Every structure is written in structure tokens, then in C-alpha cells.
Amino acid sequence: MGLLSNLMGNASEIDPVELEKDFAPILFENEEIEAAYKIFRDKWIFTGKRLIMQDIQGLTGKKVEYHSVPYKSVTQFSVETAGSFDSDSEIKIWISGQATPLKKELKKGIDVIGLQKKLSSYICR
Numbered sequence: 001m002g003l004l005s006n007l008m009g010n011a012s013e014i015d016p017v018e019l020e021k022d023f024a025p026i027l028f029e030n031e032e033i034e035a036a037y038k039i040f041r042d043k044w045i046f047t048g049k050r051l052i053m054q055d056i057q058g059l060t061g062k063k064v065e066y067h068s069v070p071y072k073s074v075t076q077f078s079v080e081t082a083g084s085f086d087s088d089s090e091i092k093i094w095i096s097g098q099a100t101p102l103k104k105e106l107k108k109g110i111d112v113i114g115l116q117k118k119l120s121s122y123i124c125r
Contacts, residue, residue: 079119
């Protein structure tokens with residue numbers, strides 16, 4: 001079910017400590033990973049200052065795109081919790097200058113309310 005869930009685009013939470021070494025080259029001084037989610041091969045990384053979206057490209061995965069969004073650029077976001085029949089949650093993040101939001105499904109077990117609280121604390125400072 002894990003592979004199927006990943007293929008469907010659902011995110012799973014990963015330990016930020018596991019990513020420190022891989023993301024050290026792109027993090028600035030004193031920037032720390034506070035939360036991270038994996039969507040198949042891609043990752044969403046939440047630091048204290050920005051959201052970093054890592055997009056692994058190609059068959060070999062050697063080509064990687066990093067999309068960095070400072071929290072000050074986020075104009076709004078929504079979080080949809082799981083229901084009785086739909087066990088997945090969803091997050092949408094609107095960025096200044098873009099008409100459509102970034103959107104990801106979050107699989108069952110992710111603390112979507114905690115994620116919403118964390119995003120709120122970054123954006124509403």
C-alpha cells in the first residue's frame with residue numbers, strides 16, 4: 001500500500017534529522033529543518049524561514065529542482081482534514097503572483113492540524 005499511496009501523490013512524514021546531511025548545502029547559516037514530507041521521490045521541507053520543495057526529475061533521479069518559497073510570499077493556505085470515507089487530508093498553499101495553489105494530498109496519520117498550526121506561526125509573524 002505504501003508504493004501505491006506514493007504513486008497516487010500522497011505524502012508521508014519523514015524525520016527531519018534524516019535530511020540534515022542531504023539538505024545542508026542549500027540551507028543557510030542557522031536554518032534548520034523543522035518538518036518534512038515525502039511524496040514518492042519528491043520532498044517538501046519546512047524550515048523556520050521557508051518551504052523548500054525538492055523535485056526529483058528523470059528516470060535516474062540525478063536531476064533535481066529545488067523550489068524555495070519564503071513564508072512572506074504565502075498569501076493564504078488551506079488544510080482539509082480527513083473524513084469518514086476519505087482518509088486523506090489535503091494542503092493548498094497560494095503564493096503571491098501565482099493564480100493556482102500548490103496542492104498536495106497528505107496520507108492518513110499525518111498531523112494535519114499540527115502542520116496547519118506550524119504554517120500559521122510562520123506566516124502570521
